[in-house]
Amino acid sequence: MRVFVAGASGVLGRRLVPRLVARGHQVTATTAGPARLGLLRQLGAEALVLDGLDAAAVGEAVATARPDMIVHFMTAARATSRADAGVDALGHPDRYALTTNRLRTEGTDHLLAAAQATGTTHFVAQSTASTNGLRQGGWVKTELDPLDPETGTPAHRTAQAVRHLEHTVVNAGGTVLRYGLLYGPGTTSHHLTLVRSRQLPLIGPATGHTSWIHLDDAITATVLAVEQEATGIFNIVDDHPAPAHAWLPHLAACTGARTPRRLPSALARLLTGTMTTTLMTQSRAFSNAKAKEQLHWHLLHPTWHQGFQHPRNLQNAPYAQIPPRRDHPTQQRNLMPYSGPACRRANGRSRP
Numbered sequence: 001m002r003v004f005v006a007g008a009s010g011v012l013g014r015r016l017v018p019r020l021v022a023r024g025h026q027v028t029a030t031t032a033g034p035a036r037l038g039l040l041r042q043l044g045a046e047a048l049v050l051d052g053l054d055a056a057a058v059g060e061a062v063a064t065a066r067p068d069m070i071v072h073f074m075t076a077a078r079a080t081s082r083a084d085a086g087v088d089a090l091g092h093p094d095r096y097a098l099t100t101n102r103l104r105t106e107g108t109d110h111l112l113a114a115a116q117a118t119g120t121t122h123f124v125a126q127s128t129a130s131t132n133g134l135r136q137g138g139w140v141k142t143e144l145d146p147l148d149p150e151t152g153t154p155a156h157r158t159a160q161a162v163r164h165l166e167h168t169v170v171n172a173g174g175t176v177l178r179y180g181l182l183y184g185p186g187t188t189s190h191h192l193t194l195v196r197s198r199q200l201p202l203i204g205p206a207t208g209h210t211s212w213i214h215l216d217d218a219i220t221a222t223v224l225a226v227e228q229e230a231t232g233i234f235n236i237v238d239d240h241p242a243p244a245h246a247w248l249p250h251l252a253a254c255t256g257a258r259t260p261r262r263l264p265s266a267l268a269r270l271l272t273g274t275m276t277t278t279l280m281t282q283s284r285a286f287s288n289a290k291a292k293e294q295l296h297w298h299l300l301h302p303t304w305h306q307g308f309q310h311p312r313n314l315q316n317a318p319y320a321q322i323p324p325r326r327d328h329p330t331q332q333r334n335l336m337p338y339s340g341p342a343c344r345r346a347n348g349r350s351r352p
Contacts, residue, residue, distance in 0.1 A: 001025045001026070001068045001069055001226075001227075002025070002026045002028070002065065002066065002067045002068045002069070003020055003025050003026070003027050003028070003067055003068070003069045003070075003071060003226065004027075004028045004030075004061075004062060004065045004067035004069070004070045004071070004120075005017060005020075005027060005028070005029045005030065005045070005071045005073060006030050006050065006052060006058075006070065006071065006072050006073060006074050006107075006111060007030065007031075007032075007052065007072065007073035007074030007075060007103075008027075008029030008030055008031060008040055008045065008047075008073060009029075009031035009032070009036040009039065009040060010073055010075060010077065011182065011186055011187050011215065012073050012126065012179075012182075012215075012218065012219065012222070013029065013071075013073045014039070014043065014186065015186070015215060015216070015218075015219045016071065016073070016219050016222055016223070017029050017040065017043045017044065017045045018043045018044060019219055019223055020223065020226070021043065021044035021045065022044075023223070023227075025226075026046075027044065027045040027046070028045060028046045028047075028048070028061075028065040028067065029043070029045035029046070029047050029048075030047070030048055030049070030050035030052075030061065031047065031048075031049060031050070032049070032050070032051065032052070032076075033049060034049055037049065046065075048061060052074040052103050052106075052107035052110065052111075053102060053103065053106055053107060053110070054110075055106075055110045055113070058107075058110040058111060058113075058114050059110070059113065059114045059117060061114075062111070062114035062115065062117075062118050062120065063114065063117065063118050066118055066120075067118075067120055068120065068121075068122060069120070069122040069123070069124065069226055069229070070111055070114075070115050070120055070122070070123050070124070071124045071125075071222070071226065072107070072108060072111055072123070072124065072125040072126060072169075073126050074103040074107045074111075075100045075103060075104075075126070076097075076098075076099035076100045076103060077097075077100060090190060090191075090194070090200075090275070090276055090279070091154065091272060091273040091275045091276045092154045092273075092275070093154060093155040093158045093275070094154050094155060094156065094157040094158050095154070097157075097158050097161075100158075100161075101157055101158055101160075101161035102161075104161040104162060104164065104165040105161050105164045105165070108125065108164070108165045108168055108169065109168065111123070112168060112169070112172050112174075115172075116172075121173070122174070122175075122226075122229050123169060123172060123173075123174030123175065124174065124175045124176075124177060124222065124225055124226060125165055125166075125169045125174060125175070125176050125177070126177060126179060127162055127165060127166055127176045127177065127178040127179070127233075128162060128178055128179060129178030129179065129180055129211055129235045129236070129237055129285075129286040130179075130180050130181040130210055130211050130212075130237075130285070130286075131181075131208065131209070131210050131211075131279050131283035131284070131285065132147050132148050132150075132155075132159065132162070132283070132284075133145060133147065133148060133209075133283070133284030133285060133286060134146050134147065134148045134284060135148050135278075135282045135283065135284055138284075139207075139209045139241070139243075139284055139285065140209065140241050140284070140285055140286065140287050141284050141285070141286050141287065142235070142286070142287050142289070142290065143178075143232070143233045143234065143235055143290055147159060147162065147163065147166075148284070149163075153274065153275055153278070154273075154274075154275045155275060166233060170231075170232065170233060173231055174231065175225050175230050175231055175232065175233075175234070176232070176233045176234070177221065177222060177225060177234055177236050178233065178234065178235045178236060178237075178286065179213055179218050179236045179237075180210075180211035180212050180213035180218075180235075180236065180237035180238065180285075180286065181210055181211065181212050181213065182212075182213060182214075182215055182218060183212060183213075183214060183215070183304070183307060183308070183313055183314065184214045184215030184216060184301075184307070184313050185215065185312055185313065185315055186215065187215055191251070192251075192255065192314060195248070195251055195252050195255055195257050195260070196255055196257045198257060198258055198260065198261060200248065200260060201260055201261040201262060201263045201268065201272070201280075202244060202245060202248055202249075202260050202261070202262045202263070202280070203244075203262075203263050203264075203265055203268040203272070203276070203277050203280035203281055204263075204264060204265035204268070204277070204280070204281045205245070205281060206243060206244040206245035206248065206280055206281065207243045207244070207245065207281055207282075208243065208244050208278070208279050208280045208281045208282050208283035209241050209242060209243050209244075209283055209284055209285035210241065210242065210243075210244065210247060210283065210285055211235070211237035211238065211241045211285040211286045212237065212238050212242075212247070212304040212307070213236055213237050213238050214238070214299075214300065214301035214307050214313065216300055216301070217236075217238065217297075217299045217300055217301055218236055220297065220298075220299075220300075221234070221236045221291060221295060221297050222236075224295040224296065224297055225295060228295060230294065230295060234290060234291040234294070234295065235286040235287060235288050235290065235291060236288065236291055237285070237286045237287075237288045238288065238299060238301065238302055238303055238304060238307075239288065239299065239302040239303055240302070240303040240304065240305065241285030241286060241287070242285070242304065242305075244280050247304055247305075247308075248260050250304075250305060250308055251304075251308055251314075254308040254309060254311075254314060255314055265277055265281060268280070301313075
């Protein structure tokens with residue numbers, strides 16, 4: 001299969017490209033600048049620079065590659081180890097995600113138009129499913145539940161952009177993969193930066209739920225969606241959505257950080273802002289039942305509690321510094337050949 005991966009130099013793309021190549025696919029991979037062209041070529045792809053907001057350039061690139069499948073991973077997320085940047089990303093998503101939101105709207109439209117022009121019928125796009133479930137009713141949402149519109153919050157424009165991406169892709173007969181909060185070798189989570197600097201407190205009852213997903217499991221699900229040419233929306237999250245009062249102290253212990261501070265909700269709104277307070281007290285997470293059943297997806301890291309216990313998963317190291325690993329037997333069973341210790345004591349128990 002000829003696969004066009006737009007935005008392949010990010011954390012997801014850098015893992016997806018070599019997996020696709022190893023499984024016999026011909027991959028064209030794009031990046032926003034020339035600095036990572038060499039890396040993408042080393043991973044086995046035909047690499048090119050592409051501005052995802054330039055409709056003509058997108059159309060030309062897709063027409064040249066003539067892919068069977070397009071994977072839309074284009075974002076403008078900025079990796080950083082600065083705690084103040086993490087605070088800004090968490091408390092002011094719209095301000096942090098200005099370009100990413102344009103890529104979710106304009107970039108999605110450009111890729112879909114190019115797909116239509118070249119006769120590409122299969123399309124997979126990245127979305128998000130970590131804390132953005134509708135903040136009404138139960139704590140865990142399925143694909144049938146709407147995302148929270150974030151009306152009146154600093155995440156409203158981001159929510160609108162995500163809704164545009166999902167609506168447009170699904171209406172075009174494509175696939176939307178809603179990834180949980182990523183962790184694992186090569187990821188650069190703002191949450192880790194904030195936990196290590198003790199700037200992510202437990203707020204009020206800390207009942208807001210989060211869905212996590214290990215990077216390797218996210219890529220396995222993506223390969224399955226690509227090869228099965230799945231359609232619709234899938235939540236790509238682990239088996240255990242959890243409240244902040246469960247995962248945050250455990251994450252702090254596993255990173256060697258001090259115990260998170262506790263703040264009353266009223267004080268937290270003054271110190272951290274309304275958005276962070278809402279996330280820590282009211283956010284909803286997601287179920288992965290549909291993805292497991294329909295994609296026949298098996299997770300190597302079914303729970304964040306297990307995953308956080310391995311130091312390798314919390315390194316935040318650059319991808320080039322992470323040694324490659326062979327597919328786990330579970331992944332080998334999951335992906336058949338393509339044809340066409342401190343933290344363990346954090347909660348006083350071994351499971352969430």
